Amino acid sequence: MKFTPRSPSSFSGFNSSLKHPIYFVLSSNIFPSFMATLSTQTDSHEDPDDRLCAATSGCSSLQQNCSSSSSSAALPMSSESPSPSSSLGSPARCLNGEWRIDRAWTHWKKLGQPKLMVAPMVDNSELPFRMLCRKYGAGAAYTPMLHSRIFSENEKYRTQEFTTCKEDRPLFVQFCANDPDILLEAARMVEPHCDYVDINLGCPQRIARRGNYGAFLMDNLPLIKSLVQKLADNLHVPVSCKIRIFSNLQDTITYARMLEDAGCSLLAVHGRTRDEKDGKKFRADWNAIKAVKGAVKIPVLANGNIRHMDDVHRCLEETGADGVLSAESLLENPALFAGFRTAEWVEADEESNIDGKLDQADLLVEYLKLCESYPVPWRIIRSHVHKMLGDWFRIHPQVREDLNAQSRLTFEFLYDMVNRLRELGTRIPLYVKGSHAGGPTENGVDTRN
Numbered sequence: 001m002k003f004t005p006r007s008p009s010s011f012s013g014f015n016s017s018l019k020h021p022i023y024f025v026l027s028s029n030i031f032p033s034f035m036a037t038l039s040t041q042t043d044s045h046e047d048p049d050d051r052l053c054a055a056t057s058g059c060s061s062l063q064q065n066c067s068s069s070s071s072s073a074a075l076p077m078s079s080e081s082p083s084p085s086s087s088l089g090s091p092a093r094c095l096n097g098e099w100r101i102d103r104a105w106t107h108w109k110k111l112g113q114p115k116l117m118v119a120p121m122v123d124n125s126e127l128p129f130r131m132l133c134r135k136y137g138a139g140a141a142y143t144p145m146l147h148s149r150i151f152s153e154n155e156k157y158r159t160q161e162f163t164t165c166k167e168d169r170p171l172f173v174q175f176c177a178n179d180p181d182i183l184l185e186a187a188r189m190v191e192p193h194c195d196y197v198d199i200n201l202g203c204p205q206r207i208a209r210r211g212n213y214g215a216f217l218m219d220n221l222p223l224i225k226s227l228v229q230k231l232a233d234n235l236h237v238p239v240s241c242k243i244r245i246f247s248n249l250q251d252t253i254t255y256a257r258m259l260e261d262a263g264c265s266l267l268a269v270h271g272r273t274r275d276e277k278d279g280k281k282f283r284a285d286w287n288a289i290k291a292v293k294g295a296v297k298i299p300v301l302a303n304g305n306i307r308h309m310d311d312v313h314r315c316l317e318e319t320g321a322d323g324v325l326s327a328e329s330l331l332e333n334p335a336l337f338a339g340f341r342t343a344e345w346v347e348a349d350e351e352s353n354i355d356g357k358l359d360q361a362d363l364l365v366e367y368l369k370l371c372e373s374y375p376v377p378w379r380i381i382r383s384h385v386h387k388m389l390g391d392w393f394r395i396h397p398q399v400r401e402d403l404n405a406q407s408r409l410t411f412e413f414l415y416d417m418v419n420r421l422r423e424l425g426t427r428i429p430l431y432v433k434g435s436h437a438g439g440p441t442e443n444g445v446d447t448r449n
């Protein structure tokens, strides 16, 4: 079997310094002067990729017009008291530690204790991508990080950046924040539509340093505690946190226990420090995740180095975690949790791996169809096209150049592009282990389609 060599970056077509493009968009949003510019911007100054893909079908607003044609909706936001589907009932204000732990597990069990999760990804874990991953085995998913202040203040931001539908559950809605009252205001708007409100305590980007959120709050643990307590004491839906580790294990454990005591009901641990930004360069420390799992009583999810299902099994076994999150690898291969793997993870002598009769172009077409039902800005679709077809573009760089030359995308152009790649004779299969081939996986997902 001949396997495709890979280039060092899986983000071809993008400047590598822009791996997390929305962090830059949000960074601008954090400054009020730019905010004003944003809200008064005329169409002529808009980046064409920020248009919603629905615009091609004459649908300019995600809020109403499109929701009738699909089950997706930008949700009517209100701070009225919701009636969430949470199994927790009333806020945790008066509960002692043991009761809170019990409630955390009751809720997690009610959700079916999902093991395989789509990690939060700015500009990448949006509704259609979540739905695609769910089809291929993901048991739960996070939204991209939302900026709590902008979310609470700006309706346009809410309608564009947060969409969901009734099948999009269990769902974690993630916010970055540094003010408990503002965080609560934003959280109240989403709590009827999600299963956890998550606090981003792991973003290591420069913009998070400037905005004082994400992993930079690790320098101010009392502030983190107040954020968690505020939500735990006032929301009906439980609060979860996604953290990075400290370089000192004991600090990480103390941190995790503090979060649990403050009312956190579920903890996702990314096993890298905030200085270990490059996921390809630094392996996640699963031992630290194991230590956290042993130190707290709430459910713990492991994050880092989940590239295929063998990693999932090893990670769950080695850390004892209750589930895993995957990010970068899912972007290339949204069918990862259904047992498919890219050629990169197939050893040449591993004869048990066979063509899974599914490839990344098939997945892209499925994704595009979901985008037709659940409109998102074109910049997000463009980003997914590059990530899913990166290997294909390396073989036919002129196809990528044609894509990059399009300042305005259409679905027609993208479907034609996939056909052109196929006509050029390109096909890079996704592989499955023999026993999984063409049948239902352990996640109950039938991979024959």
Ligand SMILES: Cc1cc2nc3c(=O)[nH]c(=O)nc-3n(C[C@H](O)[C@H](O)[C@H](O)COP(=O)(O)O)c2cc1C
Residues within 6 Å of the ligand: 019, 020, 119, 120, 121, 122, 123, 124, 143, 144, 145, 174, 200, 201, 202, 203, 242, 270, 279, 303, 304, 305, 306, 325, 326, 327, 328, 329
């Ligand atoms: C494109 C991209 C965007 C991301 N955005 C977020 C985010 O919004 N919130 C967050 O907590 N982590 C974010 N992350 C980090 C991932 O959730 C995850 O913690 C990290 O990539 C490690 O997981 P992995 O080894 O499976 O890639 C992002 C990662 C990527 C690749």
